Amino acid sequence: MTDSEYGQRTETLERPALEAACDAIADGIEREALVTVFGRCTVDYEGRASSVLEAGDRHVMLKPDGAALVHTDEGQQPVNWQPPGCVHDVFCNHDGDDADGDGAETLVIESVRSTPDERLRVRFQDVLQVSAFSGTDETELALSGTEEDLRQRILEEPTLLETGFRPLATERETAAGAVDIYGEDAAGRTVVVELKRRRVGPDAVGQLRRYVDALERDLHADADVRGILVAPSVTDRADRLLADHGLEFIALEPTSE
Amino acid sequence: MTDSEYGQRTETLERPALEAACDAIADGIEREALVTVFGRCTVDYEGRASSVLEAGDRHVMLKPDGAALVHTDEGQQPVNWQPPGCVHDVFCNHDGDDADGDGAETLVIESVRSTPDERLRVRFQDVLQVSAFSGTDETELALSGTEEDLRQRILEEPTLLETGFRPLATERETAAGAVDIYGEDAAGRTVVVELKRRRVGPDAVGQLRRYVDALERDLHADADVRGILVAPSVTDRADRLLADHGLEFIALEPTSE
DNA sequence: CCATATATGTCGTCG
């Protein structure tokens, strides 16, 4: 069987009875497959916040790591979800069994976790498709253009910041948190560098400001610490904040282009 | 036909030839269905950053609004994606057509957008399932426990902040941005309130600080502006920052429960 | 487990 050769398997039911759908979902969860269900459902969530969603046609995905996703036909983000680490449960409510129900039969999927206590409940009136996918995925995403790339770029060529800049540490701890790059300029003054992979706003300035303040205290009274924000660009408001607090900006992208 | 009655329809192919899969996907996109594809594929992305992902079994979702999602069997987040507004394209590369390929036939899905220019490309060697779902979803998510709920709570009962507090405006503009709640205390002093629906860290303090600074300048030299952070709780570091800058904290949750 | 910061964050809103 070709499926077995590849370690791939898909089990699909179209327009199943709720009982059959229930069994297929339970089996998929049991087998640690990626399970999808499409059909008419209501959704409610209770946890860090709480939400309800009235009946509509949606796509539900249950992952073997405990994640759950409810997608409508719009948006990149799921309308409801549950993070990895949840326990998925599925069962059928027969006529009258469902305390909240109107007597109609429903298929219920629940995903629950603790810390924080959260529960997602999807009630299907009608299931159009159930699928269970088994496969293999050994590979990891290789991503470039990150803040880490920007850091490497500067460490390999510190002169990109300014001539004479010498990086002394990354992730150096201060009372306000870890500084991206800690170093000295040509004149021996302490330099704090905050990196951002994209255009920065006021938040990044606040962050740099906290680190500089903390280091000026740590290093003693008259310490003169320079703070440099490194990012592709800066908004007007952030630029004004930098000026107000005597901080500097250097335009640099994560990758050379 | 029941499908037509409900306006629901699903078209599913299992283990289709790539050509057949290609036609089904193109048809689903054309019909503005929610299309899913499961199979062995590689993925590459180029845009704000860039990434490559070697061959593995993954679940791809194409939404009629232009969103694309590539899910592995782990994590709540897609391993690759494209936001709404993209144009989806699908085609088959016959032997030798693919400049990058090894001569094997592949099915390629591309989702492209501009501003910023971004392209997601999924190349399937093997498709285990293609589905196209049509349905209706009129309803909107009703969510509670948000920052907006916290604001309402305070506006309806300002004494929750302190006796004599009088809210004068929400989203009041300052040089540093809009303040959540702007008001006066019993003594007539200006009060700036920053709301957070959950436990706050240093960032929220920085935000409040910027608003207070801006108002003290706006309102004149000797203006004495109080800044109050309202949230369920604060971290130690944030608490210290509040103290350092003469800001206050009041513990309050978005909902009374 | 909590605290902190990053992210191709996404998403809404407003200028």
Add this chain to the structure above:
DNA sequence: CGACGACGTATATGG
């Protein structure tokens, strides 16, 4: 379209 801030943000990392 850019800026700004909220989000049930998720996710990684360190204490």
